[in-house]
Amino acid sequence: MRLEQSFIDFMLHHQEKHKRSYKFLVLLEAIQTAAKYIQYFYQTGSLKNVMGETGITNVQGESVMEMDDIANAIVLHYLRRSNQVIYAVTEEEADPVILNEEGGRYFLYFDPLDGSSNIKHHLPVGFMFAVAKRNLEGPEDGRLRRGAELRAAGIFLIPTGVFTLALADTGVYRFHQDETMTYVIPDNSEQLMIPENPKGWELSFNAANRRTFSAGVQEWIEEHESLYAFRYMGSLAGDFHRLLSNGGMFMYPAIVNHPQPEKNRPQGKLRLLYEANVAAFIAREAGGIAVDEEGNDILEIEPASLHQRTALYVGSPPLVESIRNRLREKN
Ligand code: AHM
Ligand code: MG
Numbered sequence: 001m002r003l004e005q006s007f008i009d010f011m012l013h014h015q016e017k018h019k020r021s022y023k024f025l026v027l028l029e030a031i032q033t034a035a036k037y038i039q040y041f042y043q044t045g046s047l048k049n050v051m052g053e054t055g056i057t058n059v060q061g062e063s064v065m066e067m068d069d070i071a072n073a074i075v076l077h078y079l080r081r082s083n084q085v086i087y088a089v090t091e092e093e094a095d096p097v098i099l100n101e102e103g104g105r106y107f108l109y110f111d112p113l114d115g116s117s118n119i120k121h122h123l124p125v126g127f128m129f130a131v132a133k134r135n136l137e138g139p140e141d142g143r144l145r146r147g148a149e150l151r152a153a154g155i156f157l158i159p160t161g162v163f164t165l166a167l168a169d170t171g172v173y174r175f176h177q178d179e180t181m182t183y184v185i186p187d188n189s190e191q192l193m194i195p196e197n198p199k200g201w202e203l204s205f206n207a208a209n210r211r212t213f214s215a216g217v218q219e220w221i222e223e224h225e226s227l228y229a230f231r232y233m234g235s236l237a238g239d240f241h242r243l244l245s246n247g248g249m250f251m252y253p254a255i256v257n258h259p260q261p262e263k264n265r266p267q268g269k270l271r272l273l274y275e276a277n278v279a280a281f282i283a284r285e286a287g288g289i290a291v292d293e294e295g296n297d298i299l300e301i302e303p304a305s306l307h308q309r310t311a312l313y314v315g316s317p318p319l320v321e322s323i324r325n326r327l328r329e330k331n
Contacts, residue, residue, distance in 0.1 A: 007032065007163070007175050007183035018170060023084055023105055024151070027131065030082035034075045035127050035156040035163065036181055038113065041070050042125070042159045051120050059094040059307055060271075065119050068092055071112035071127065079108060086134060086142065089273055089306050096306065107132040107145065109273040113158070115235025126237020127156040128278045144306070147277035147299035155237045155278060164192070164244065166285040172244070194247050194288040194316055201248035201316060202229045204239045212255045212264070214293075216326045224319075236270065240279050240314070244286055249315035249323070250279070254293040268293060268311030272303055276312045283314050290314035295324040 011025055045051040050066045058064045072092040079085045079099055086104035087096040091111040110129040118125050130153040132145035154165040161177030171191035175183040195201075203225060210221060228248055233239055236250070243250045255265040270276045280290030280298035290298040293311035301310065313323050 002187075004178065004184035004186050007185065010173070010175075010185050014167070014170070021105075024131075026082050027079075027084040027106055027108075028152075030078040030084070031075075031129060031154070032156075032163065032183060034078040035158070036177075037074045037078075038071045038127055039156070039158045039161065041074070042067060042113075042119075042122070045122075051122075058092055060091070062116070064092070065113070065116050067119050068113050068116065075110060075112045075127070086140075089144075091271060091274055091307070094306075105134055106151075107134070107142075109277070111271070111274040111278075114237055114275060115233075118233070118235045118238075122159065124160060124233060124235050124238035124241075125158050126235060127158060128237060128274055129154055130274060130278050130281060144273065144303040146302055147272075147280050148297075150277065150281050150299075153278045153281040155240065155282070157237050157241055162241070164241065164282060166282040168285075170285075172282055172286045192244060192286050194244060194283065194286045196247070196287075196316070198228075198247070198316075198318075200229075200246045201319070202231045202242060202246050203248055204230070204232050204243060204250040205252065206232060206234070209253075209255060212258045213253045214256050214327075216329065217251075217253045217323070220323050220326045224322075236275055236279060240282075243315050244282065247316045249313060249319040251313045251323070252311060253313070254311040265309070266293075267309040269309060270312050272298070272301060272308050272310045273306065276310050276314075279312065279314050287317070288315055289317050289320045291320055291324045291327070293327060295327040 054064045054066050056064045079088055083100050085099040085106050085108050087098045088108040089096050113125050114128050115125040130150050133151050134140045151168045156163050163175040163183050166172045174192055175185050178184045239250050252270050254268050258264045276298050283290050291313050313320050
C-alpha cells in the first residue's frame with residue numbers, strides 16, 4: 001500500500017523550512033476547502049440543474065453561468081471565515097469585496113470558475129487565485145499589486161482534482177486528490193519545471209481567431225506551427241496545465257483584425273489580476289516567462305483597474321522570447 005504526503009503536511013514543513021508564517025496556511029486551508037466544494041457542485045451540477053446560465057450579464061459584459069455564482073459565493077464564504085483576507089477581487093464582482101480590513105494580512109485575486117464555455121459540458125474549468133501580502137513594514141495603502149509582488153498563485157483544475165501551487169521564490173508543486181478527497185503530493189514528485197527539451201512542446205491558442213491577430217503574430221504562427229503539436233481546450237486552467245507539463249506556449253493575442261471591427265479586442269481577452277498574472281507567476285516559478293502584446297513582462301504590469309485585460313503569451317522561454325522579438329519589431 002502506498003500512502004502520500006498530505007497538502008497540509010507538505011505546507012507545514014514548507015513554512016517551517018522557509019521561516020514563513022502559519023497564517024498563510026489558514027488562508028490556503030480556506031482556499032482548498034472552497035475548491036473541494038466547487039468541485040462537488042460541479043460534478044453533481046446537472047443533477048441539481050445548476051449548469052446553465054443565470055440570464056445575468058457580469059461586469060465584463062459576459063453571461064453569468066449559475067455555477068459561476070455558486071463558485072463565487074463558496075470562495076467568498078471560506079475567505080471570510082479565514083479572517084486572513086483584507087479584500088478580494090473576484091471576476092464576478094465589480095468592486096473589491098472587503099472581508100477583514102483591520103485584521104487581514106492578504107489580498108486575494110481570483111476567478112472562481114474560469115473557462116465558462118466548458119461548464120455545460122462538465123469539461124475542465126479552473127479556480128484560479130493569486131495572493132499578495134499587506135505591507136508589514138509601514139502603512140498599507142491597499143493598492144493593487146503587480147504580479148511580481150505576489151506571494152503565491154494557484155490553479156485547481158476542476159473536476160479532475162489536480163491543484164498546482166506556485167510559492168514565491170520556492171517553486172511550483174502539483175497536488176492530486178486521493179480517495180478521501182484530500183489533496184496529496186505524490187512521494188516522488190519534485191518541484192515542477194517547464195521542460196527545456198522542445199520535443200513534446202505544444203502551441204495553444206484559439207485557432208479560429210488567427211486571422212484576427214496582428215500581422216506579426218500571424219507570420220510567427222505560420223513559421224512555427226508545423227514544428228509543434230497544437231492543443232486547445234478553451235479553458236486557461238486546462239490549457240496551461242498541459243503547458244506546464246509538456247512545455248511550449250499558450251497565447252491569447254490581441255484581436256486587431258476582426259472583420260467586424262467592433263469585435264476587436266486590442267487589450268486582449270484575459271484578465272490581468274486573476275487570469276494572466278496567475279499563469280505568469282506559476283510560469284516564472286517553473287522557469288517560464290510571460291509577456292503582453294508589447295512584449296513587456298506580464299508580472300511587471302502596474303494594474304490600473306480591477307478587471308483590466310491583457311494579451312498573454314506564456315510558456316517556454318525560447319518560444320516566448322521569439323514572439324516577444326516579433327511583437328517588438330512590429331510595434
Ligand atoms: P471566462 O473567464 O469567461 O471563462 O474566459 C476566460 C477563458 C479562458 O479560460 C480561456 O483561455 C479563454 O477564455 C478562451 O477563450 P475563447 O473561447 O475565446 O478561445
Ligand atoms: Mg475567467
